[in-house]
Amino acid sequence: MSDDAKALGPSVRGIDMVRVRYVDSQGVQHLVRWEEAADVPFENSRMVRAIPSHRDQGHMPGHYWVAKWGDFVEYESVLESKWLTLLDFDPHVTVFVTQPFEFDAIDARGTWQHTPDVFARRRDGSALLLDVKNPEQRDDPNVRMQEERTRRACERLGWDYGMVSEPSAQRWVNVDLLSSARRPLHLGAELVPRLLELAREPVEIGKLMRFMEFPDLARGVLYHLMWHRRIVTDLDRTLRETTLVKVAPEART
Incomplete structure (x- = not known):
């Protein structure tokens, strides 16, 4: 007891x-x-x-x-x-x-x-x-x-x-950020295959964005994929441009 x-x-x-x-x-x-x-x-x-x-x-x-x-x-x-x-x-x-x-x-x-x-x-x-x-x-x-x-x-x-009561502060900051992109994709949906291909091996978020023609749009698509756990990272640490992300094993095609 x-x-x-x-x-x-x-x-x-x-x-x-x-x-x-x-x-x-x-x-x-x-x-x-x-x-x-x-x-x-x-x-x-x-x-x-x-x-x-x-x-x-x-x-x-x-x-x-x-x-x-x-x-x-x-x-x-x-x-x-x-x-x-x-x-x-x-x-x-x-x-x-x-x-x-x-x-x-x-x-x-x-x-x-x-x-x-x-x-x-x-x-x-x-x-x-x-x-x-x-x-x-x-x-x-x-x-x-x-x-x-x-x-x-x-x-x-x-x-x-x-x-x-209050959730873990850092994890909440990250999940809250990703939740902004949780709705179905319309604009930018065509970027999904490219992002999944580029993140087959661990890659920094900043480098990943530099590969994209429209980085601001691509970032929102990346967050959408991270919300749906098709691309993953350690969400108990601060998300930075140097944060490594990679495709989840079950999302590999």
Whole structure:
């Protein structure tokens, strides 16, 4: 047991009953026991609650355009939109939804309800649940209790769970840059074969651009290929003109 769980005391160490409330793709509301919830395709469900939007609220909701399937997903804050971008970029994640369901549970401390922020399904069929919290709130006792309760519920369901705050700074800067080129290519699509050919062996970004007749256009196409992981590099380091990039093995033709 983690030190955080011990600090919360014995009242959240056991969960007596967990039910899950969700709205299916047809708009029908369901309330199921946790034993049934593990088999529910929440990635196809509708949001279980509307995200509030009003003047002077402390966060900024909006819509994120998902490159994986070409549609919008609502988010509740700018911080949450960062994690949607990272999930969109993650090759192991096939689909994700926000406000996917509500836990309705009872433990030794009493009843509790919680609507997680994001449910994601991976290629191997496994599930990931995320709660996105402002880092200034992470030490709040109520937030810590919510995290522990949700984590234990996910353990029973066989899901991975994380309460996340700001992503890794350098990786986020890079992924955010590439996300600007995530939409389908129109202008510059004819440059793709040339870029893939030139990057069959590791090459510096600056040198790669010097091979191109229209380097400004080619850079945007390069970022598009990097977003879709057809050309790869180490995104935990600063992207520079001297950064080495290369075609991903699966993208070689």
